[in-house]
Amino acid sequence: MMGKLSIFDQLKKEGRSILTEFESKRLLKQVGIPVVETKLAKTQKEAVSLSQKMGFPVALKITSPDVIHKSDSGGVRLSINNVNGVKKAYDEILKKISKQYPDALIHGVSVQKMVRPGTEVIIGTSKDPQFGPVMMFGLGGIFVEVLKDVSFRIIPVDRRDAQAMIQEIKGYPLLEGVRGREPSDIPALEEMILKISNFVEAYPEIKELELNPIFAYKDCAVAVDARIVLE
Amino acid sequence: MESKVSEGDLSLKKSDLSFFFEPQSVAVIGSLREGYFGGYVVIKTLLNAGFLGKIYPVNPSYQEVLGLKVYPSIKEIPEKIDLALIMINRRSVPDVLRECAAKGIQAVIVVADGFAERDEEGAKLQNEILKIARDARIRIIGPNTAGIVNSANGLTPDPYEPGYKKVKKGAVAICAQTGMINPQAFPYGDLHYGVSKICDFGNKCDVDECDLLEYLEGDPSTKVITLYLESIKDGQRFLKISRRVSSQKPVLILKSGRTKEGARVSASHTGALAVDDEIFTAACKQAGVLRLERFREFFELPKIFSLQPLPKGNQLGIVTFTGGVGVLAIDEGEKYGLSTAPLSPEIVERLNAIFPGLGKTVVDIGPPMAVNNYMTIYSEILKAVLADDHIDCLFNVIWTSPFEEFVKEYLKFYAEMQGNYQKTIATWVYGPSIPLVNELSSGLEDLGFPVFSDLEMAIKALGMAYQYSNRKKGEA
Numbered sequence: 166m167m168g169k170l171s172i173f174d175q176l177k178k179e180g181r182s183i184l185t186e187f188e189s190k191r192l193l194k195q196v197g198i199p200v201v202e203t204k205l206a207k208t209q210k211e212a213v214s215l216s217q218k219m220g221f222p223v224a225l226k227i228t229s230p231d232v233i234h235k236s237d238s239g240g241v242r243l244s245i246n247n248v249n250g251v252k253k254a255y256d257e258i259l260k261k262i263s264k265q266y267p268d269a270l271i272h273g274v275s276v277q278k279m280v281r282p283g284t285e286v287i288i289g290t291s292k293d294p295q296f297g298p299v300m301m302f303g304l305g306g307i308f309v310e311v312l313k314d315v316s317f318r319i320i321p322v323d324r325r326d327a328q329a330m331i332q333e334i335k336g337y338p339l340l341e342g343v344r345g346r347e348p349s350d351i352p353a354l355e356e357m358i359l360k361i362s363n364f365v366e367a368y369p370e371i372k373e374l375e376l377n378p379i380f381a382y383k384d385c386a387v388a389v390d391a392r393i394v395l396e
Numbered sequence: 397m398e399s400k401v402s403e404g405d406l407s408l409k410k411s412d413l414s415f416f417f418e419p420q421s422v423a424v425i426g427s428l429r430e431g432y433f434g435g436y437v438v439i440k441t442l443l444n445a446g447f448l449g450k451i452y453p454v455n456p457s458y459q460e461v462l463g464l465k466v467y468p469s470i471k472e473i474p475e476k477i478d479l480a481l482i483m484i485n486r487r488s489v490p491d492v493l494r495e496c497a498a499k500g501i502q503a504v505i506v507v508a509d510g511f512a513e514r515d516e517e518g519a520k521l522q523n524e525i526l527k528i529a530r531d532a533r534i535r536i537i538g539p540n541t542a543g544i545v546n547s548a549n550g551l552t553p554d555p556y557e558p559g560y561k562k563v564k565k566g567a568v569a570i571c572a573q574t575g576m577i578n579p580q581a582f583p584y585g586d587l588h589y590g591v592s593k594i595c596d597f598g599n600k601c602d603v604d605e606c607d608l609l610e611y612l613e614g615d616p617s618t619k620v621i622t623l624y625l626e627s628i629k630d631g632q633r634f635l636k637i638s639r640r641v642s643s644q645k646p647v648l649i650l651k652s653g654r655t656k657e658g659a660r661v662s663a664s665h666t667g668a669l670a671v672d673d674e675i676f677t678a679a680c681k682q683a684g685v686l687r688l689e690r691f692r693e694f695f696e697l698p699k700i701f702s703l704q705p706l707p708k709g710n711q712l713g714i715v716t717f718t719g720g721v722g723v724l725a726i727d728e729g730e731k732y733g734l735s736t737a738p739l740s741p742e743i744v745e746r747l748n749a750i751f752p753g754l755g756k757t758v759v760d761i762g763p764p765m766a767v768n769n770y771m772t773i774y775s776e777i778l779k780a781v782l783a784d785d786h787i788d789c790l791f792n793v794i795w796t797s798p799f800e801e802f803v804k805e806y807l808k809f810y811a812e813m814q815g816n817y818q819k820t821i822a823t824w825v826y827g828p829s830i831p832l833v834n835e836l837s838s839g840l841e842d843l844g845f846p847v848f849s850d851l852e853m854a855i856k857a858l859g860m861a862y863q864y865s866n867r868k869k870g871e872a
Contacts, residue, residue: 293672316678317677319682325870
């Protein structure tokens with residue numbers, strides 16, 4: 166618990182409200198939410214040894230509080246298969262970022278294990294002026310962006326609410342597994358919703374939290390990207 | 397339209413609105429000039445409705461009105477006052493409210509308008525009166541309200557002339573942020589299902605939907621609560637209270653502001669998609685509150701709860717005069733999770749014995765209507781269908797025919813049926829004569845059989861009753 170408080174304090178001290186992906190994931194991991202293995206490399210050498218330890222393929226992402234849209238600015242490289250690739254990607258990412266954001270504070274480059282694609286799910290929270298923190302659930306990608314196939318509940322969310330909000334979306338049959346698609350671990354998604362509800366309820370300074378995407382598989386679900394914004 | 401003044405220390409329990417609805421004495425402060433609006437009308441409507449408490453008109457320019465002594469000011473009234481109604485110019489309201497405070501009055505309805513709903517000055521005045529009220533531990537309904545009604549004790553202080561004397565007693569409580577629900581606007585004298593309480597919150601500077609819900613929760617004459625809201629004052633409190641109240645009594649809510657305009661600019665998908673209406677819908681689901689979609693439903697759907705038992709399950713029975721209506725009813729029922737299963741073999745046999753081919757899922761009583769002893773057959777059919785264990789609720793269609801004797805016969809039959817059935821029955825009446833349709837409909841509602849304006853409304857009523865019975869089971 167100390168970890169959470171100290172990072173919130175640290176952000177306040179630095180005068181920023183958005184946690185980096187790395188910070189967000191570290192925090193979520195602490196509260197028991199499965200996230201893709203993500204380590205921070207401060208040097209190219211470190212990036213290489215971390216990726217060797219994790220096993221290829223890996224992804225490299227810029228970690229800076231000043232770079233919000235990581236991929237748009239060339240700060241993300243996916244599916245790197247060997248040591249040379251890691252070295253090259255590390256240099257290129259830093260070069261691009263320092264060109265585009267010469268004043269950016271760089272924490273490092275995060276090294277993440279590439280996981281096989283699962284059914285994409287989004288879980289998020291935001292604050293409603295009348296009801297306070299609210300939870301959203303939906304399928305990721307076009308389902309959330311184009312079809313807006315999502316469900317909401319007011320936090321705190323109980324197990325029955327969590328079940329209902331998963332079953333409520335039109336795309337629910339996709340989670341059950343249709344036409345040979347792998348079914349998703351629905352209880353694991355419920356568990357994630359409940360843990361996030363508890364977390365957000367306990368920390369009113371959290372303004373927005375979003376796990377997007379989460380990859381859901383037959384026997385587990387894991388958050389691939391995450392963002393936490395404080396008040 | 398709401399004001400922000402700190403809650404302070406309220407000696408009254410937040411939900412204790414009994415001085416509003418059950419006052420022993422009412423002071424009416426305002427114009428007593430004979431007319432269509434104002435203090436004179438309030439006193440007249442109270443007298444007409446046979447209000448059981450004492451009435452004290454307050455106005456320095458009158459000695460007597462409608463046979464009652466008029467007092468020049470509140471402090472001249474020799475006895476204790478439970479409730480004051482203020483209908484004066486907005487700028488005088490703070491002073492009169494201070495007089496109410498000095499008199500120890502705890503409940504005040506500010507009918508006067510021109511507050512936060514009008515302009516900056518009005519908003520300031522509203523804050524001022526709220527502060528006076530908080531300091532003096534006065535609760536306020538309004539400002540800008542047409543007031544309240546309690547049908548049990550004749551408390552109908554309507555500032556507008558309703559034109560009828562009494563609001564029919566019943567089990568439906570109606571609350572709204574508009575005077576569109578007060579006696580002058582709706583024929584509560586002629587509405588056959590009856591109401592228990594009415595409340596127009598007005599600008600709800602103090603008493604709000606949560607206070608009302610808590611009061612109505614403990615009100616034995618209220619069996620169902622309908623609310624029309626433009627806004628929720630305190631979302632978390634609303635969720636907590638409406639969840640608790642709706643576990644005991646159905647709560648039906650019509651809410652405006654269903655557009656996407658409330659969507660806020662946000663960096664995340666969650667923030668961008670979390671529009672007001674989505675969130676309110678979610679809150680209703682969590683609270684077990686039933687959401688209404690149209691104004692018409694506001695007055696119609698509560699009837700199913702106030703007059704009928706809850707269904708035990710989702711099996712829908714249909715008695716109709718044409719097959720076509722039956723098919724439409726099945727389609728409509730599916731929207732609410734109602735399903736039509738075949739009748740049980742014994743009942744099928746019983747119906748076929750009454751008339752060949754009658755024992756179907758949709759019981760079509762068109763053909764047997766042609767026989768001579770139709771009314772005898774009709775009662776046998778309905779009794780048989782209502783005795784079927786396969787059915788939880790009934791969509792009951794009645795064709796009046798052009799003949800008054802049929803209407804009389806139907807009413808005779810339903811009078812016998814009263815209290816002798818366990819299913820939820822929603823009735824739709826149609827026919828070639830509006831007077832006959834009206835006669836049968838109001839007669840049936842007097843007997844406790846709610847009649848709905850069309851097929852869809854009747855099915856929705858059954859659907860909501862089914863949803864609410866599920867919600868009750870979920871709590872158990």
